[in-house]
Amino acid sequence: MKMVEFEFGAAVPALGQGTWNMGEKAARRQDEVRALQLGLDLGMTLIDTAEMYAEGGAEEVVGAAIEGRRDEAFIVSKVYPHNASFDGVQAACERSLRRLKIDAIDLYLLHWQGHHSLAETFDGFETLKKDGKIKAYGVSNFDLESMEEALSYGAPATNQVLYNLMKRGIEFDLLPWARAQRMPIMAYSPLETSGREQAALLQNPGLQAVAAARGVTPAQIALAWVLHQDGVIAIPKAVDVVHLRANRAAADLQLTAEDLAALDRAFPPPRRRRALDMR
Numbered sequence: 001m002k003m004v005e006f007e008f009g010a011a012v013p014a015l016g017q018g019t020w021n022m023g024e025k026a027a028r029r030q031d032e033v034r035a036l037q038l039g040l041d042l043g044m045t046l047i048d049t050a051e052m053y054a055e056g057g058a059e060e061v062v063g064a065a066i067e068g069r070r071d072e073a074f075i076v077s078k079v080y081p082h083n084a085s086f087d088g089v090q091a092a093c094e095r096s097l098r099r100l101k102i103d104a105i106d107l108y109l110l111h112w113q114g115h116h117s118l119a120e121t122f123d124g125f126e127t128l129k130k131d132g133k134i135k136a137y138g139v140s141n142f143d144l145e146s147m148e149e150a151l152s153y154g155a156p157a158t159n160q161v162l163y164n165l166m167k168r169g170i171e172f173d174l175l176p177w178a179r180a181q182r183m184p185i186m187a188y189s190p191l192e193t194s195g196r197e198q199a200a201l202l203q204n205p206g207l208q209a210v211a212a213a214r215g216v217t218p219a220q221i222a223l224a225w226v227l228h229q230d231g232v233i234a235i236p237k238a239v240d241v242v243h244l245r246a247n248r249a250a251a252d253l254q255l256t257a258e259d260l261a262a263l264d265r266a267f268p269p270p271r272r273r274r275a276l277d278m279r
Contacts (some may be wrong), residue, residue: 010102016046023057036065050078089124122154169274206266
């Protein structure tokens with residue numbers, strides 16, 4: 001599988017696993033745990049979660065999934081903005097570590113920018129690094145101006161943003177900037193954010209035509225397109241085993257120049273700057 005390298009030395013698969021909406025219902029817990037474990041088996045070793053997801057429930061699912069397999073997994077979690085004071089990030093990280101049942105988080109992100117200053121938040125992150133509680137830190141849902149500000153206060157390793165065929169706004173400014181900084185982008189909701197939006201994506205005639213020509217599903221083409229982008233890590237969520245295996249197969253799809261041109265016609269790249277898309 002294609003690998004993406006962070007400046008702090010870690011290399012991760014371009015296809016990871018998301019956990020949004022996991023941990024919300026006890027009846028689904030074992031299926032969610034097994035899905036994450038199958039993802040590990042298939043080489044999707046980056047697992048993204050957050051204290052916000054099911055108010056810690058998703059982190060508990062991740063903790064159960066990686067028990068006895070910690071060395072195989074690269075764990076990303078995120079702190080709420082209202083917990084992003086210097087003391088707040090220490091306490092929030094400790095709670096996440098307990099739920100995840102691990103000693104250190106590989107990559108710890110500020111979920112979005114709140115009222116606490118980035119200087120204070122990053123000071124907290126640096127202290128967590130020094131104490132061995134996290135290995136690196138980054139941000140999520142930051143536009144270009146916020147990223148430029150962030151660089152003046154610390155060394156964020158990544159920016160996790162909404163990015164897919166229908167939401168290509170970052171290609172105008174943020175993505176080229178990140179590439180120039182050698183900073184990987186993590187793409188959440190690579191197959192869209194809701195049932196209605198996902199249907200609009202997957203039922204697009206241009207996407208369906210490319211998928212039919214290649215003998216795969218529209219979702220696989222859409223995911224392969226995100227994975228094709230240089231320096232981008234995709235983190236779709238999947239609990240259904242068939243869905244999970246289909247995602248993994250998408251990572252092996254090599255899109256042709258004709259495929260890419262057809263997708264550009266169906267989903268035109270941005271011609272001007274746009275406000276950052278967010279879930």
